[in-house]
Amino acid sequence: MQIDLVTLVVEEYDPAIAFFTEVLGFELAEDSPSLTNDGRAKRWVVVRPPGAGTGLLLARADGPRQAAVVGEQTAGRVGFFLRVDDFDASYERMRAAGVTFVREPRSEPYGRVAVFLDIAGNRWDLLGA
Structure with a gap:
C-alpha cells in the first residue's frame, strides 16, 4: 500500500507546473485533458520529485470555496x-x-x-x- 497522489489546489496550472518543475526540480508526470464531475473541461496535472512514487495532483481551484483554500490547505x-x-x-x-x-x-x-x-x-x- 502507498499514497499515490496528494491534491494541491492552485490558482492556475501553468505557473504551478513551472514552479514545481523549474524551481523545485520535480518532473511533470502527466498533463492531460480531463473533465469535472459536471462535464466542464479541466486538466489532470501530476508532478513528482525525480524517482518518487508519491506525486502532487495540481488542481486548479474551481469556485469560491476551493479558491479560498489556495495557500491555506493546512491552515x-x-x-x-x-x-x-x-x-x-x-x-x-x-x-x-x-x-x-x-x-x-x-x-x-x-x-x-x-x-x-x-x-x-x-x-x-x-x-x-
Whole structure:
C-alpha cells in the first residue's frame, strides 16, 4: 500500500507546473485533458520529485470555496515536506530562484530544516543533511 497522489489546489496550472518543475526540480508526470464531475473541461496535472512514487495532483481551484483554500490547505502549518540529498545546494538554488523562505535554516536532531512557501503560499519544510 502507498499514497499515490496528494491534491494541491492552485490558482492556475501553468505557473504551478513551472514552479514545481523549474524551481523545485520535480518532473511533470502527466498533463492531460480531463473533465469535472459536471462535464466542464479541466486538466489532470501530476508532478513528482525525480524517482518518487508519491506525486502532487495540481488542481486548479474551481469556485469560491476551493479558491479560498489556495495557500491555506493546512491552515498555516507546514503541511508538506521535501527531503533533499544536498540541503545547502538545494537551499541556495531555491533562494536564487526567488523562493520565499519564512524560516531560515536550522539544525535539528533529524537534520537541517528551513521553511519555504510554494507558489500558492503553502508552507513546506526543506529537509536534508
